[in-house]
Amino acid sequence: MNFLAHIYLSGDNDLIKIGNFMADGIRGKHFESYPTDVQKGIILHRAIDTFTDAHPTFRKSTKRLHENYHHYAGVIVDVFYDHFLAKNWAKYSDEKLKIFVDRFYQSLYDNNDILSERTKGIMPYMIEHNWLVSYQTVEGINRILTQMDHRTNNESKMRFATNELSEFYSEFETEFTEFFKELILFSNDKIMTL
8 A cells, every 4th residue: 555545544643644654664673763653653554565465456456567567566556546545535534635634744744853764855745746635636646656657767667557547447446445445444453453
């Protein structure tokens, strides 16, 4: 899952959300230097990734992209799934997406002293271009995938992946909906054990 899903699946605790958000840049046991709730977010992130990567529905989505994008297929599906979460946000939350996102951005500012350097580096771009809200549209997803493609020196070809998103839109959306129900239950259970 990508940023929006990880934040959403963290419950109401801002520090768990922050840990879940910045987990990708924290290797091994380096997370142990963070406050307890941030550590919980990092552990939750890793559990979500493990659950996602092994799930047959997620694998079905990635298989559709594998021929053109190889090992980037999973990254692309993560972004596609964030699109469907953002697009269908009202099914998953009573709070407007913009309000949810603004509160998260504010929590990043309020807790700037505990953020990883990597997070501090991407935060201005993320907020300026409002990545999390931009996930609602295919155009927004295309911008994100193009930026990600640039980071691979255009090797990944991710900038073209919205072609498959448009072609197989209903299939991807159905797979997301089926998968995300299970992921919510998994994440809620995991939070209870942290």
